[in-house]
Amino acid sequence: MAKLHAIVKGKVQGVWYRAWAQDLAASMNLSGWVRNLNDGNVETEAYGERAVLETFLEKLYDGPPLARVAEVETAWAESGETPSGFRVRR
Template identity: 40%
Template sequence: MTAVRLTAWARGRVQGVGFRWWTRARALELGLVGWARNTPDGRVEIVAEGSREACASLLELLRGGDAPGRVDGVVERWSEAKGGSAGFVER
């Protein structure tokens, strides 16, 4: 299995509603490593590494409507995994 890196930015009402915690829980269920953090412009940035399938599943969940708050859109970028992460954390 070749690991990939998904970097995603979720916009909407995603800060102060448990979105990062929810994202962390979903990522851990999928066996991903990485982090989620609030950005100054009100979005949440998510960086996840693992199989392409697991990362794509996380992306679907982010867009799926079951996340806390309100997600108005998610933009993603795919790249090669960089490694170095253990677990999935909220920053």
């Protein structure tokens, strides 16, 4: 099990990015969370198989139609954790 932590930068708040990421992660059977940050970025942490997380990461660069992703900072780790579900954190 792997863990992907990502900070998505650009025009990613107010464009349904969190809901889109939640739907995407659920469709890929990933667990974790996504939330807005005070600096206008979006943070996400996802758990799953490394290959699936790599596909998830590729899609984070696209985002929903109104988003304009400028950069995605990532950190990878191995994880024994397996949170249930994928949720939007406030």
